[in-house]
Each structure stands twice: as structure tokens, then as C-alpha cells.
Amino acid sequence: MIDKYNPSEIEAKWQQRWADDNLYQARDDDPRPKWYALTMFPYTSGDLHIGHWYAMAPSDVYARFKCMQGYNVLHPMGFDAFGFPAENAAIKRGIHPRTWTMSNIENMRRQLKSIGAIYDWSREVITCEPEYYRWTQWFFLKLWEAGLTYRAKAPVNWCPNCQAVLANEQVVNGECWRCETPVTRRDLEQWFFRITKYADELMKHDGLDWPERIKIMQANWVGRSEGAELSFGLDYPDVEEKEIRVFTTRPDTVFGVSFMALAPEHPLVRKLTTAEQRDAVEAYIDKARRRTEIERLSAEHEKDGVFTGAYVINRLNGENVPIWIADYVLASYGTGAVMGVPAHDERDFIFAGKYKLPVKVVVAPPDWNGRPLAEAYTGPGEMVHSDSFDGMPSEQAGIKISEFIARRGWGRRTVSYKLRDWLISRQRYWGAPIPMVHCEKCGIVPVLEKDLPVLLPENAEFKPTGESPLKYVDSFVNTVCPQCGGAAKRETDTMDTFMCSSWYFLRYASPLYADGAFNPDAVGKWLPADIYTGGGEHAVMHLFYSRFFTKALRDMGRLDFGEPFLRLFNQGTITHDHQKMSKSKGNVVNPDKYVSAMGADTVRAYLMFIGPWEQGGDWDDSGIYGLARWLGRIWSLALEPYEGGACGGEGLSPKDLSRVTHQTIRRVTGDMEKLRFNTMIAALMEFSNFLGKVRENGSVPVEDYREAVRVLLKLLAPTAPHFAEEVWARLGYAYSIHNQKWPEWDAALVEDEEIPLVVQVNGKLRDRLMVAANIDEASAKKLAQESEKVMVYTAGKTVIQVVYVPGKLVNIVVK
């Protein structure tokens, strides 16, 4: 009697052995083709929950599969360790963010090791270590040198709970992406990265194997629209500006302008407002400012505004157009000013209705009879009331009008984007300090590269006040100017943590490199990543920023590629009680208890088996025992003695076994490549079920049986690495199964000799015949029509057509 499968014992044993043997250390000098299997590193929140396992375990399976296929695989792991939660937790518990973060890393590293993944821990990266953030700061300097960094006073998104500004990408439905607090606005002087310079490139994904969903989200985020910028004349002696510029996608409707709307923040508002309108305008500006992003953006929010008392001149027809302010006009998009064409824009139509402004049709709707419109007409049509452009199709008129305007210097064709520059300043302690110095004499001066890192002082009082805690650390703030040597003050804001994660995948290539952020040779070898897996929630954050970094580095001549991740795959979310897992909701599922009860291999297999990886699902552990049982059955199949060849020729033959074996190899390999782990495991289950039958049948010789078991173990090795290693060793095969070559299928052995031929009458299944696989069409049709079961349905009827699908079915159409 063999002893039972005891996961906790064998998992600890093999993890130790693999670590001792450095089995998974990725070597730069390995001559085999490289494979960079990248998994999003976790934030150091404290505990790995089952969702982390769902991200980590299948990606490890795929990396292991690539190993066995003969690749030199880099599968690194690290920790995204800066950020507000560390600071908040530390404040709550009165401990230092570093202490909190490091103890979390301890725990998470232990949990990660329990997965049994092939992480190369010698390449671990922790973003809050000075050896790392030194280079994050270096990137800031390089982007500064490249002209991609600037400082500007701007209305910014403010999270009152985090007490810090947020980038646009980090505002989700008007709320902070991390703490879900409604975001308000503030005017602050902040650091920005000019990500908009790469707008066009960021919306393209040529040659990338990425989910369509993510590509579309990124393209929508960039929000490119083509149109024209054109100016309206201003004629006020005491106002120095002589025009107001607007952006429009519909230059064809410029003859239909009946008002202009400025954003409340538009710089001309105060200059133009007349004395009579001053009070109303000031009150409106005040109201608009107090509105949170949510209120302002809510669909129900009525479009309102106030007349400024001033007028602009529509240069095309010389009309005076009243200037209003309205908070539906965004200061940050286009020019912050909109031409109001009520007849051809839904918002303008509503606005005009409310304030009794004229609705002038300039693009005739189909069959228009000249009567007033009941709603805005936004489609194309024939031009009317537009001087010399009358009669033209509106699409053509748009181009003609743009050209007309351009010739007179009143405007030009242009492109506008929704994407805004990346705001990276954060008024918090736990982040990489921005390596800049404010000198009274020299202005803003970058810290010298040799003086990096600008160390985060340990002794800060890090209570959030709305200002950076670093402001109150005199020893940090007071420095000398790198340029003139005089007294100067350091920048006290820290960097958005997304900066740290925008380049960590480069650091893995040469994690200990001291002469730069990365060793160009190592990066040349490993990058770009062949596959990147992680949650889809970072579509317009991390993934977007990383692409920006990569492109900027390419243009600096520091990288010879512009896309960091060739293939992207987003696993779904594991919810619990149909809600996202979070500590505050108290619905976090800890994998540790399952691992200690049933072993990592069972948990790995279960997570992959519950459904398509991209789909996720609600956590329900009721099926996990099925997977544990399955491994137990394979344990017996492989290890319990088998005396084959008993019935000699009866029952299942060695040929049947080899055919099923090769079919399984084909299915498993194909599913692996497609990351279809659920069907991959189903295929393995079918194979083990078949082996059970073979064993019961007893007609296959021992050596054939053994060979099939060997194949099963190899195919199972990525999924259940400890289990496969243990059984492999017990069968006396050489260590390690993970260094074995991935099995290949033989096309000749895959094909069945006999196949079931489906026979339908009028599309309904009537019989199934076992026929030779290479049956010809005529015989197949003949056999089908001669079937007794079929003849019941064809008797007395006329055969109209007989459809034959080779190797599959015959459909007899009768009447």
C-alpha cells in the first residue's frame, strides 16, 4: 500500500530544494531563446488575497510551460511599495510607513513563495528602497532634460481624504481611485509630464497582441477629434485681446452661431464682463468653483450660464454674438471657449431654449420644410443660410470653410485631445521626493545626478495637512543650490507612485545595476516583455504611463523599442459575495487556509479550472475538493502497481492509449498557448479518466502505461509543480520534472482510425455510424441512406439533397 498524497509535506520539501538548486534563476548568459513573463507586481497592502493568487498562479503556470518548451524564462516578482495606504495605516497605528511596508513585504513574500512559482527572487525589486527610487528620481531628471516635465499652476483634482492632488486618470467617476472620496478642485502649482506629446502614438497599438477592450479604452482616453480652431473678433478698446479662439468639430456650422460660451475659468471673462453683469457673473463663477467634479459632470446637471454683457464678431457674416459663461464648457479642453450653434448641437439647443437665443438652421435636415426644429439636427445635409457655401454638402463645406478661414488668418484645421498632461506631484510623505531645488537666484534647478538619491527623511511628521509633510523637515528643505551654491529650498512634494511602476519592468533586467536605472545590455536581452498579465483596472493608468515612459526613453535614445509589453492579458476579478474584495468590506478571502488544508497545487488547479481566466467570477470554494480528489486519483494511477497486458488484445489497445495521449498533448499545448486554463485542465482530467479505464481494463502492457503516465505528469507539471515533482521522483525518474522537455504530439498518432459519422435527416440527428476515418464521400452517403434508423424518416419521401461534411456528418434533406 502506498502512502497518501500529503501536500504540505511535499510542497515545503520541493520549494526548499528548488531554491537550494537555484532552479529558477534567470541567467543573462543562457544561450536559449529568452522569454520574459511579466506579472504585475502587487501593492504592499499587507496580505495576499485569493485575487492575487488568481493573478499569480496561472501566469506562473504559463511561465513554467515556456520553461519546459525550452525558453530561458525570466519571471520576476517585486513590490510596489510607496503610496498613501502605507502612510495612512502608519498614522493609524503610530508606526513608520517604512516599518509597516517592510513587515507587509515579509508576509507577502512568504505567501508568494507558498504559491510555488518560479519567481527569481534574486531579482526582487522594492520601489521604496533608495537603490530603486534613486533611479525613479533620475527618470524625472531625464524627462526634465527632454523637455517633458513642466511646472504649472492649474485647477487640479483634489482628494480631501488623501489630502493630495490626483492625475486625471486617477479620478474614477468623479471619485478618488483609491479611497472613493469625491474629488474637488483646487488651484495649485504642480509638476506635470507632457504625456500629451505622445497622444497619437498612445492610441495606436500596432503589432501588439492586446485585448481589444483595453486598446479601445486607451484610444477613448486619448480622445482625438479632428476639427478646426477659429477666432471670433473682439472689438473693445480697453481689452488688449482682439479675438477669442474656439475649437469646433463642425466648422460647417459657423454661420449658425448664435452665442459664444466661455468656461468660467476663461481668462477673458473678467476683462469682458460689463458693469451691469458683474455681480451675476461673479456669483456664477463662485458657484461653479464650489461644485465638485461629480455635481458638475452629472448628467442631470442642468446646462446653465450667465450673459457677460459683451459680444464677439462672427467674422464670416459680421454678426454680433453675445458672450455667455457656462460651466458645461471645460477650461481644460480645446480653448475653453465654444461657439454655440443651437440648431446643430444638442447642448447648445437646450441652452438656447433656456435663454431664448436664436436657433438658426444652416445644415438642412433631409426633407426640411423651413420650419423651426424640434430638436438639434446633428447629421450631415445641404448647406443653407451660409452665403456662398449654400447648396454644398455639409461635409465638403466644413473643409471649404476651414480653408476659407485659414486663408484669411482666422483659423486653421487642427486636432484636439481629451488626454491631459500627467500631474505627478503629491502632497504626501511616502513617495520618492522630486529631485528639484528652488533657488531665489537661479529659479528652479534640478538636483545633480551624482547627488541622487534625494533621500526621504526618516524623521518627518507625516500627518496629512494638505501640504507635503516634507515641508516641515528643516534638514530636508534647506539645501544649497546645485547651480550657484547659495542657500536654496528643496521641492517638498513627492512623486505619484505610478512613476515607480512605470519602469520597474526595466529594473528586473538588471536589478543590482549601480551605474544606471538599467543595464542597456540586459534590457536589450530581455525586453520588451513577451507577455504581461494583470488586472484590467490599470488600462488608463499604469499601462498608459508605462507606455509613455518607454516611448520617452526611446526618443532619448536609451531604448530601441517603443512598446514595453508585446502581449497583454487581463485576468478577471475574483469577487466575494459579488463585491470586490477589500479590507473595509471585510470580505477578503485568504488563500492561506486553503493552502494549508489542501496544498498549493490544488488551489492553483482550482483557480484555473473555475472558468476562463479573463472572466474571473465570484469566489465559491465548493468545487475545490474535486480538484484535490483529482490529484489524489492521479497519485494512485501513477504510483499503485500496475500489471499490464493481462487480457492480451482484448479491450483498449496500446494504440488507443497512444492516440488519446497525443490528442491530449495537442489540446493541452493549444490551450496553454491561448491561456485557456480551464479547458486545459478538463483535457488533463479526461486523460486521467481514460488512464483509469486503461488500468481497469488491464490490456495495455506496462511500458505503454508508464509512458502515458510520464506524459500526464509532464503536462501536469506547470499546473501542479510540487505534486508532479514528487510523483516523478517516486517513480524513480531523474530530477527535475521541470527540466523535462514539454511533450510534442505526433500528427500521425492523433488521428482516429474510426470516427462516428453523424447522420441527420432534415438537420435532425437520426443515427451515428462508426466508419473508417478515411471514408470517401460516396460510401458515406450510401451508408447513411442505408441506415435503418434513417430509413424510418426517409421512407416514402423524396431525397432533395444530401450534404456531406468530410469526417463529420451526412445530412439528408427530404420532402
Added chain:
RNA sequence: GCCGAGAUGGUGGAAUGGCAGACACGCUAGCUUGAGGGGCUAGUGAACUUUAUCGUUCGUGAGAGUUCAAAUCUCUCUCUCGGCACCA
């Protein structure tokens, strides 16, 4: 409102034009066993038929269509999830 994904047994899911429900979970029965959601075997979409187990009909959110053939393709609609949302 716009964009994207989806809806299949009691449950998770399989099948991407050709046998619907693979593979599991659960359940039922039997065997085994000293119990602790133990092991093994068989059955398990629904209805009908039948004390003949053979068969028939229906069935993939709803409705139409294309096709010899539709879960799969097309159109319309409903619902669910995700994203974007006054972008001029």
C-alpha cells in the same frame, strides 16, 4: 447617452456554423468503510412515452431572419457586468 463584454442544466462552465451540456461541483442510489463535507461505482437538461429503458418532442435571455444545418452568423429588443461621459 456612447463604447465594450456577456446571458447555455440545480451550480461553475464546454462546444465559434455540423452530435448542445465536455470537464467538474452538487444531488440520488449502491458498494465500501471506525466517524469527522472519507473512498469507489452508476445515474443525473426538461417533458412525454413505456411496469417493452427503446424512443419521441422540446430546449442555449426574447422575437424575427439567413442556411441543408444556428448556442454560434444577421437584424430588433430585454437584462447583467465593465469602461467613458456636458470633449464643443
